[in-house]
Amino acid sequence: MTPQDPNVTTSLRVIPRDQHSVSRKDISPNALRVLYRLREGGFGAFLVGGAVRDALVGGHPKDFDVATDATPEQVRALFRNCRLIGRRFRLAHVVFGREIIEVATFRANIDDGSGDRETHEGGRVLRDNVFGSIEDDAVRRDFTANALYYAIEDFSIRDYVGGFEDVQNRLMRLIGDPETRYREDPVRMLRAVRLAAKLDFEIEAATAAPIPMLAPLLAESAPARLFEECLKLFLSGHAVASFERLERHGLLSALLPETAAALASNRSGALRRMLLAGLAGTDQRVANDEPVSPAFLFALLLWPAYCRSLMALQARGMHTAEAQRRAADQVTVHQLQRIALPRRFSLPMQEIWLLQSRFSQRQRKRVFRLLSHPRFRAAYDFLLLRLTASNEHAADVEFWREAQLESGDALSARLEAEAHGDGDTDDAAPRKRRRRRRSGSAVAAGE
Structure with missing residues (x-):
């Protein structure tokens, strides 16, 4: 059977079980249940996409997608624990x-009038529910590495577009004309970068070539979708590799425009060193199965933009505290036009930034x-990261490291001794004024 897309030719290659490394031991028992039930119901049943790809390169698949010639309604009839979802892509979820x-x-690329497909005038797909054959389905997938079908009937792999060879050669290659796709x-440009970073693949030359020119198209994507894609890029354990590939392929300025501009203008490279150090720490935490807050991640990613905005406002003569608040708001509002950063993350992100100036203060109440x-x-962890950009924060890091280890009484006594012993009139004078205005009990309580 020939595919409906005339621009792509298919040639079936069957890789028998003894010639590939995908094993049922790598597949979720629940995914196997779905595959066998579909097969028993008289339908084709294939594990497809990332699970097959990851198993072939020695990874450990976590998500298991199934492709079939059964319609969503037929799938629902087979499984009581099934629900149908989606408008753009109608899917069955077996829970x-x-x-x-x-x-x-199985979906097709071209609608003969019997399906449900809608595209934007620029070519972007808005709805795609045109069903077809397995060949059609292979052609409409994004990358050849994601178009491999593991058949439950004989445990072979079906390859229609050369994906098996590309996986062996560690290449990400788009199916069809790259610019059109x-x-x-x-x-898909971000997916190419993310998957290449995750798998340590190279993006095939023709697949990579249009990306810098088409990168501005990301502005047309839903900000909420770009937020989710950012989490996948930077919180999956391959943040450094993802960031470097975003830079290499001209996507950083489309995704984080103000950060890209700030890094380009930072001649010393200090901001980039700090950012990469923070992303490396993120990768290590993911590897150790430790949590990473999106608020901290975006505080890191947008810190160069914040610093650049802050310097510009201060150069105009704005008071430091006001400039800090204004810079935080400006950077957040501008980035929200591209990525829908929820307030539950943007507000803590701003707090991390604004707390940085308070680490140099030593008045007891403020400490x-x-x-x-x-x-x-x-905020303290963020201050530690700033050491990779400049040693000027070393004294603050040491002070606050010790402050966290001391008891309240010991810390209070040390602050008193340092304030008087240093002859620091800037700290001592305000303390004397407070004592004249306020009761001694308030000072003793550490207020």
Whole structure:
């Protein structure tokens, strides 16, 4: 059977079980249940996409997608624990507790009038529910490495577009004309970078060539979708590789425009060193199965933009505290036009930035207030990162490291001794004025 897309030719290659490394031991038992049930129901049943790709390169698949010639309604009839979702892509979700096996009907690229397909005038796909054959389905997938089908009937792999060879050669190659495919869905450019970073693949030359020119198309993508793609780029354990590939392929300025501009103008490279050090720490935390807050991630990613905005406002003569607040707001508002950063992350991100200026303060009241701040630990960790850009924060890091280890009484006594012993009139004078205006009990309580 020939595919409907005339621009892509297919040639079936069957890789028998003894010639590939995908094993049922690598596949979720629930995914196997779905595959066998579909097969018993008289339908074709294939594990497809990332699970097959990852198993071939020695990874450990976590998500298992199934492709079939059964319609969504037929899938629902086979599984009581099934729900149908989606408008752009109608899918069946078979639910096993916390695990969901996604089942998609084979789709075609071209609508003969019997299906449900809608495209934007620029070529972007808005709705795609045109069903077809397995050959059609292979052609409409994005990358050849994602168009491999593991057949439950004989445990072979079906390859229609050369994906098996590309996986062996560690190449990300788009199926079809790259420019057309990117215009259909600009987020494919980010997926190419993310998957190449994750798998340590290279992006094939023709697939990479149009990316710098088409990168501005990302502005047409839904900001909420770009936020989710950012989390996948930077919180999957390959943040450094993802960032470097975004730079290499001209995508950083489309995704984080103000950060890209700030890094380009930072001649010393200090901001980039700090950013990469922070992303390396993120990768290490993911590897150790430790949590990473999106608020901290975006505080890191947008810090160069914040610093650049702050310097510009101060150069205009704005008071430091006001400039800090204004810079935080400006950077956040501008970035929200591209990436929908939820307030539950953007507000803590701004707090991390604004707390940085308070680490140089040594007045007892302010020290204790900062230690009790709910964002103190994140802000302190951020201060540690700043050491990779400049040693000027070394004394602050040491002070606050010790402050966290001391008891309240010991810290209070040390602050008193340092204030008087240093002859620091800037700290001592305000303390004397407070004592004249306020009761001694308030000072003793550390307020």
